[in-house]
Structures are given as C-alpha cells and as structure tokens.
Amino acid sequence: MHTLLISDLHLAPERPQITSQFLEFIRGIAPQAQALYVLGDLFEYWAGDDDDDALGLQAAAALAGLAANGTRVFLMHGNRDVLMGGLLAQRCGATLLDDPLLINLHGAPTLLSHGDALCTGDADYQRFRAYARDPGNQTKFLAQPLAARREQMLGMRAQSEASKQQKSETIMDVTPAAVEDLLRRHGYPRLIHGHTHRPARHLHVVDGRSCERWVLNDWYERGGYLRCDAAGCTMHRL
Numbered sequence: 184m185h186t187l188l189i190s191d192l193h194l195a196p197e198r199p200q201i202t203s204q205f206l207e208f209i210r211g212i213a214p215q216a217q218a219l220y221v222l223g224d225l226f227e228y229w230a231g232d233d234d235d236d237a238l239g240l241q242a243a244a245a246l247a248g249l250a251a252n253g254t255r256v257f258l259m260h261g262n263r264d265v266l267m268g269g270l271l272a273q274r275c276g277a278t279l280l281d282d283p284l285l286i287n288l289h290g291a292p293t294l295l296s297h298g299d300a301l302c303t304g305d306a307d308y309q310r311f312r313a314y315a316r317d318p319g320n321q322t323k324f325l326a327q328p329l330a331a332r333r334e335q336m337l338g339m340r341a342q343s344e345a346s347k348q349q350k351s352e353t354i355m356d357v358t359p360a361a362v363e364d365l366l367r368r369h370g371y372p373r374l375i376h377g378h379t380h381r382p383a384r385h386l387h388v389v390d391g392r393s394c395e396r397w398v399l400n401d402w403y404e405r406g407g408y409l410r411c412d413a414a415g416c417t418m419h420r421l
C-alpha cells in the first residue's frame with residue numbers, strides 16, 4: 184500500500200512533452216497506488232470549469248480513468264489553478280482538498296499544502312493571493328466571458344514572470360518561521376508541499392520536535408513524484 188504525491192505540473196499546450204509524461208505516469212505508475220494527491224498547479228492556468236481547452240479535457244479524462252480503476256484522486260488548488268471548481272473535480276473523478284489539510288498518511292500525521300501561503304517574505308504575492316482566493320472576486324472574474332478570462336490570465340502570468348525576475352531567491356522561498364508556525368499549529372506533523380520548485384527533504388526542529396518537510400519537484404523539464412508508505416517517503420524522477 185502506498186500513496187503518490189505530485190505538484191506543479193503546469194500543464195500547458197506549449198509543453199506537449201510534459202503532458203505526454205503526465206499521461207504515461209497516470210497510465211503506468213499511478214494505478215499501483217492507493218491514492219494520488221495533486222498538490223496544486225496541475226495547470227499552468229485555469230480560467231474556469233467551462234474552459235473546453237483540449238488539454239484540460241485530456242488531463243481530466245486521464246485522472247478519471249485512474250479513479251475508475253480504483254486509485255483515489257485528490258486535487259488541491261495551486262496559485263495558477265485556484266479557479267478549479269467542483270465541475271472539473273467531478274470530471275477528474277477527484278475530490279477537491281482544503282489547503283492546508285492534515286491527513287493520516289500510512290500511519291504518519293502529514294500536513295499537505297500547495298506551499299505558496301508559506302512564502303510570507305513576498306508581500307506583493309501574498310496580497311495577490313488574498314485577492315485571488317476571495318470568493319467575491321472569483322465570482323466577479325468568472326462572470327466574464329471565457330475568452331476575456333483567458334486573456335487576463337495570460338496577462339497576469341506574463342506579469343508574474345516579469346516580477347519574479349526582480350525578486351531575490353530568498354523572498355520567493357518559504358519563510359522558515361512560517362513553516363515552524365504551521366507545524367506547531369498542527370501538532371508537529373510531517374509537511375509535504377510544492378510551489379517553490381526546489382525539491383528537497385528538510386528537517387525542522389520545532390519546540391524540540393523533529394518534523395520532516397518534503398518539497399515536491401516541478402514538471403517544467405522533467406516529471407517526478409513522491410512515494411509514501413508506512414516506511415516513509417522517497418522521491419522519484421521520471
């Protein structure tokens with residue numbers, strides 16, 4: 184019995200090789216797992232569940248096939264696909280998760296998160312995050328025609344890429360104090376997150392308690408996943 188966790192695939196029409204890698208992973212590796220968690224940024228951007236883009240439909244169909252085959256599929260929002268809704272989840276045969284979420288992962292209390300909330304050094308980003316996650320703002324945004332939404336999302340994406348060039352590496356990483364605070368509030372669990380694209384295993388000692396923190400890899404160049412069972416977690420690249 185094991186569970187797989189992935190994040191930050193950033194599936195996009197301009198990276199077809201990553202989409203192929205994802206589809207191969209779903210067909211070949213994921214079916215042996217009891218559950219698959221996608222911890223955010225499955226898509227490079229998601230303009231709303233009425234988006235009929237071929238890539239979205241293809242990814243959803245693959246996940247639905249996996250779920251039908253007996254692997255439970257869980258989706259968490261990232262910053263790029265914060266507008267994934269109930270309709271998409273249904274199409275994926277998946278359950279949408281809160282962020283953060285504490286689960287029992289093969290006997291180990293484990294906190295799952297996308298990870299962007301932990302980047303508290305980036306005040307501009309945190310302001311945008313609060314705006315983008317506000318239900319009122321989401322309703323207003325989704326009331327616009329799909330084409331207008333897509334256009335705005337591409338604009339925001341370009342803006343975020345440009346602003347990242349101006350920011351230091353430290354600002355864009357998680358803030359250790361925010362990590363420690365989160366671990367403290369949830370009873371010192373193991374933490375698994377993505378977002379920063381800095382795959383690693385960290386050890387945090389919080390109030391004398393030792394907590395493992397796994398950072399998932401992004402799929403920009405090459406896919407990969409975290410495999411967890413009762414013995415612990417291991418990182419694998421495709």
Ligand code: MN
Nearest residue numbers: 224261262378
């Ligand atoms: Mn992200």
